[in-house]
Amino acid sequence: MMQIEPSTRLRSVVGDKTAKVLESAFGLTVVDDLLRHYPRRYADIGQLTDLSDLMVGQHVTIMARVVSAKNYAFRNQPRKTRTEVVVTDGTGRLTLTFFQQAWRLKTLTENTVGLFAGEVGEYRGTLQLTHPDFEPVDGSGEISADSRLGRGIIPIYPATAKLASWRIEQSVALCLDGLASLDDPVPADVRAQRGLSDVRTALEEIHRPRAKEQWQRARDRFRFEEAFVLQAVFAQRRHALERDPATARPALAGGLRERFAERLPFVLTEGQKEIADVIGSDLERTHPMHRLLQGEVGSGKTVVALLAMLQVVDAGGQAALLAPTEVLASQHHRAITSLLGDLAQGGMLGGADGATRVQLLTGSLGAKTRNEALLDAASGEAGIVVGTHALIQEHVQFADLGLLVVDEQHRFGVEQRSALVDRSDVKPHVLVMTATPIPRTVAMTVFGDLETSTLRELPAGRKPIQTTVVPAAERPAWMDRAWERVREEVDGGKQAYVVVSRIGVADESEDKETRSLLDVHAELTAGPLSGLRIGMLHGRLPADEKDATMNAFAAGEFDVLVATTVVEVGVDVPNATVMVVMDADRFGVSQLHQLRGRVGRGSAPGLCLLVTSSDPDAPARERLDAVAASTDGFELSRLDVELRHEGDVLGARQSGVRSSLRLLSVVRHEDVITDARDAALEVVAADPSLDHHPALAAAVRALEETEQADYLERT
Numbered sequence: 001m002m003q004i005e006p007s008t009r010l011r012s013v014v015g016d017k018t019a020k021v022l023e024s025a026f027g028l029t030v031v032d033d034l035l036r037h038y039p040r041r042y043a044d045i046g047q048l049t050d051l052s053d054l055m056v057g058q059h060v061t062i063m064a065r066v067v068s069a070k071n072y073a074f075r076n077q078p079r080k081t082r083t084e085v086v087v088t089d090g091t092g093r094l095t096l097t098f099f100q101q102a103w104r105l106k107t108l109t110e111n112t113v114g115l116f117a118g119e120v121g122e123y124r125g126t127l128q129l130t131h132p133d134f135e136p137v138d139g140s141g142e143i144s145a146d147s148r149l150g151r152g153i154i155p156i157y158p159a160t161a162k163l164a165s166w167r168i169e170q171s172v173a174l175c176l177d178g179l180a181s182l183d184d185p186v187p188a189d190v191r192a193q194r195g196l197s198d199v200r201t202a203l204e205e206i207h208r209p210r211a212k213e214q215w216q217r218a219r220d221r222f223r224f225e226e227a228f229v230l231q232a233v234f235a236q237r238r239h240a241l242e243r244d245p246a247t248a249r250p251a252l253a254g255g256l257r258e259r260f261a262e263r264l265p266f267v268l269t270e271g272q273k274e275i276a277d278v279i280g281s282d283l284e285r286t287h288p289m290h291r292l293l294q295g296e297v298g299s300g301k302t303v304v305a306l307l308a309m310l311q312v313v314d315a316g317g318q319a320a321l322l323a324p325t326e327v328l329a330s331q332h333h334r335a336i337t338s339l340l341g342d343l344a345q346g347g348m349l350g351g352a353d354g355a356t357r358v359q360l361l362t363g364s365l366g367a368k369t370r371n372e373a374l375l376d377a378a379s380g381e382a383g384i385v386v387g388t389h390a391l392i393q394e395h396v397q398f399a400d401l402g403l404l405v406v407d408e409q410h411r412f413g414v415e416q417r418s419a420l421v422d423r424s425d426v427k428p429h430v431l432v433m434t435a436t437p438i439p440r441t442v443a444m445t446v447f448g449d450l451e452t453s454t455l456r457e458l459p460a461g462r463k464p465i466q467t468t469v470v471p472a473a474e475r476p477a478w479m480d481r482a483w484e485r486v487r488e489e490v491d492g493g494k495q496a497y498v499v500v501s502r503i504g505v506a507d508e509s510e511d512k513e514t515r516s517l518l519d520v521h522a523e524l525t526a527g528p529l530s531g532l533r534i535g536m537l538h539g540r541l542p543a544d545e546k547d548a549t550m551n552a553f554a555a556g557e558f559d560v561l562v563a564t565t566v567v568e569v570g571v572d573v574p575n576a577t578v579m580v581v582m583d584a585d586r587f588g589v590s591q592l593h594q595l596r597g598r599v600g601r602g603s604a605p606g607l608c609l610l611v612t613s614s615d616p617d618a619p620a621r622e623r624l625d626a627v628a629a630s631t632d633g634f635e636l637s638r639l640d641v642e643l644r645h646e647g648d649v650l651g652a653r654q655s656g657v658r659s660s661l662r663l664l665s666v667v668r669h670e671d672v673i674t675d676a677r678d679a680a681l682e683v684v685a686a687d688p689s690l691d692h693h694p695a696l697a698a699a700v701r702a703l704e705e706t707e708q709a710d711y712l713e714r715t
């Protein structure tokens with residue numbers, strides 16, 4: 001028998017035809033891929049089929065006994081036949097249909113027991129399988145102890161119409177039988193402490209279990225392995241950072257940071273002070289800071305970041321602030337410039353002593369402004385550069401980049417961060433911020449290489465936002481009342497957002513059930529909000545127009561801004577007090593929480609109206625009620641995690657990580673993740689380069705390569 005290695009191409013083990021399907025359907029190319037294609041579930045012989053549970057469109061594998069089989073001829077086409085086989089599993093009956101396969105009667109005789117797989121269809125009101133794949137169960141009725149039936153448990157694999165579950169099972173068996181010895185990525189002592197089985201045993205037990213306990217034990221082991229390898233990646237990254245040199249950026253007495261702190265128009269919250277101090281001392285170290293600052297919407301992260309940036313400037317370095325959208329970048333630029341006042345007018349008339357310069361760098365700047373910004377960044381004139389992706393893409397040169405701040409981190413990938421960081425010989429300190437509070441497990445899984453700080457409190461004097469669900473279809477009067485409320489706020493000198501889920505320009509992909517920006521704008525202008533000054537903002541506007549609109553709104557030149565979710569992230573107009581979200585059911589829980597964070601940022605209370613036409617009993621309504629009932633972003637994010645699919649939680653950007661997690665759920669396996677993290681830290685601390693753990697080193701490399709490959713595909 002040939003020696004099979006994990007890296008052996010599947011083609012040479014299972015044959016070209018099967019290998020092709022395995023690759024096209026599941027992306028499996030080598031033996032290890034297939035061995036990690038775990039059964040989706042397991043069926044006990046005897047309770048395999050639940051014919052009563054079948055649903056149209058399902059790919060099913062059932063075990064059943066033939067009750068009757070009969071050929072029918074077509075009336076005017078004597079050479080064509082239809083074979084109808086009725087099978088039962090005791091709980092129900094199902095018809096199998098074959099065309100032009102009259103010979104089936106020979107194998108599918110009465111009382112034959114077999115496995116059938118196919119897609120459940122419907123014909124004249126009865127469920128059926130057409131041309132199901134069929135495997136007879138031992139014809140003699142004898143069940144050998146070695147056969148799958150003898151084991152009593154049948155693994156059910158994720159399968160397709162082209163490749164039934166048991167064909168996959170056969171392929172797996174070929175791999176397992178010929179498999180050479182395997183190195184275990186989980187070290188023996190780590191396994192022993194936790195009573196986890198070794199990789200060989202676990203593979204055997206997950207694919208060919210003889211008892212429920214076996215596959216359960218095997219799953220536990222592989223679940224741990226997934227968490228462990230991922231945590232080892234993070235542990236190594238952290239360890240590497242600990243050894244990377246960075247320039248210390250100590251605080252300067254009487255410097256910009258101090259002078260700025262003194263003139264702040266408000267008192268910092270305890271949380272802000274504490275985290276600003278922590279970051280301050282991180283910056284004094286000679287190793288790069290790598291910190292995640294998460295904070296409730298409106299908790300004032302920008303000021304904390306600004307204090308850090310000024311400390312770096314005081315120490316002779318520069319800071320870059322990376323924002324996900326142009327709107328947000330220019331808002332940050334505006335806010336920072338105005339907060340700093342003459343401290344930001346370096347080299348200008350009226351600039352304070354030792355003042356610096358704050359430059360904006362986005363893709364849409366005119367050539368002149370951009371060159372100026374580029375020049376200031378390269379010469380070091382600009383202590384702070386605020387920008388969008390353009391900062392990464394345009395190979396901006398910094399004289400001495402000391403700190404990179406990434407705002408709204410969830411919009412960026414790990415690799416985009418490193419694109420900027422790796423450019424300099426000496427790594428800058430990195431602070432990433434997110435206003436989407438993430439549960440601990442997700443933080444450990446996605447940002448496992450970062451230290452985290454959390455801002456929980458809001459600045460004093462903030463009135464909580466009141467949120468109300470407006471069921472427009474059931475209660476049209478409430479809708480009228482909503483627009484009245486908007487009018488009242490505007491009459492009181494305040495401003496309002498109306499958020500819509502789509503723009504409404506000709507675009508086939510748009511969801512026509514919902515109200516578009518253009519429609520809503522037109523209706524409001526003609527109807528309930530006529531006479532008010534209504535602006536429009538969406539992602540497809542040219543950048544300068546977006547900016548002009550946002551500026552005008554901030555300056556109070558519009559009363560109402562009808563916008564898409566471009567206002568979701570970070571936009572700060574304290575005078576805005578009401579937000580009406582149209583088709584609110586189209587948004588996620590955390591997204592709604594983000595959106596409503598745009599109002600009530602000043603001293604006046606905020607009001608958020610979630611308009612929906614969804615069914616009162618629909619899950620969507622439940623989500624909206626949850627958002628209305630809680631203003632705690634952390635609680636809502638936990639709910640979000642429970643409601644959404646794993647992949648959405650980790651984010652499309654983290655697809656490399658996601659595809660490596662087959663059994664591990666960031667939602668359900670917090671204890672496994674914590675345990676694996678401790679284990680990985682210990683192993684990496686003792687053997688940082690994993691020289692003594694070659695199998696783990698290989699698994700870590702493989703995971704990093706997937707992540708890398710994902711990134712390359714995206715760019």
Ligand code: ADP
Binds near residue numbers: 268296297302459460
């Ligand atoms: P986020 O954390 O959501 O990014 P921002 O940094 O945009 O929040 O801050 C929201 C608003 O609160 C800004 O207008 C900011 O100037 C203001 N702010 C920040 N810290 C305080 C504070 N301690 N007291 C009062 N207002 C504050």
Ligand code: MG
Binds near residue numbers: 301302407435570
């Ligand atoms: Mg912000």
